[in-house]
Amino acid sequence: MQIAADIAAKAKKIKFLILDVDGVMTDNRLYYSDDGQEIKSFYTRDGHGMVLLKKSGVDIGIITGRKSNLVAKRCQDLKIEHLYQGVPDKLPSFLELVEKLGLELEQIAYIGDDILDLPILMRVGFSVTPADGEEEVKTRVDYTSSYIGGKGVVREVCEIIMRSQDTWQQHMDFYMRGLAE
Template sequence: MFSEELVNRAKNIKLLLLDVDGVLTNNYLYYSDDGQEHKSFYTRDGHGMVMLQKSGVDIGIITGRKSQLVSNRMRDLKVKHVYQGVPDKLPTFLQLMGELQIDFSEVAYIGDDILDLPILARVGLSATPADGDPEVKQRVNHISAFKGGQGCVREMCELIMKAQGSWQKHMDFYLRENL
């Protein structure tokens, strides 16, 4: 399913960074008459994130918009590194790399739009959803089979876990026989 090169890139990942709109969501913003913002998150993406963190890989988000909905969802998923309202993502990314003292090659990033290119160009494993911007698709290691907000994050989580050998322990847990 995944190329040998992609699996090799995924073996060393210690941090998965994500954009939000168009990656964790379907890229649509919904507003009610009273101005309340609504977004839709795919629960399988969330469960993939939980399993990946249990496998020892950190997760973070860097997003240009700021939303209480995103704060709530990241809190529910116990995501440690949450940066919102960051239109120029590169300085935040570089600061985080310094704080965590990890190499760029140990980071995977999923972004869908051109503002994600500065990070996508630097990480060890770069990806975009199936409906990512054409300019982004030309410059990443992997184009997901899934659209943003519809499984592209879960796919990346599974790739990393399978490459690092932790996927089977999750499968064994869910396939265990009832006692």
């Protein structure tokens, strides 16, 4: 993976990654069963990227406009403690989280796909949108992923951060150790 020097410099400073859900962790579609149950699909490689990123010392949070038991369950599975749901105006929750964590804005990355994410995207140290993010968003972020929402954007950003912080190799070494025996 080739990482541009300006992107690597931003990613190297990151201590906290914040994610939107619909259009970032999912494919931006809403599915409903006949009985009204909401269904979402999460990409397991994105989840594994988040697990590795947390093991590397970068924490993760979620701020989403919709409220869903599925998102709470996914956060529980991934041990994500910082979850803000049902907040269509995300900025107050973001500012509360920044104050709570005591981080500088340059230490925070955010992945968002729509114009409602712009107030946060325009403030953080490393801003990212998926390949299928809104055009208005693409013109205002540091990086547009080569992956679409719900299909690898989160994993790519996790890897960019880990590679920029020189923590990726420890994970590769862990998985490759069995080959050396």
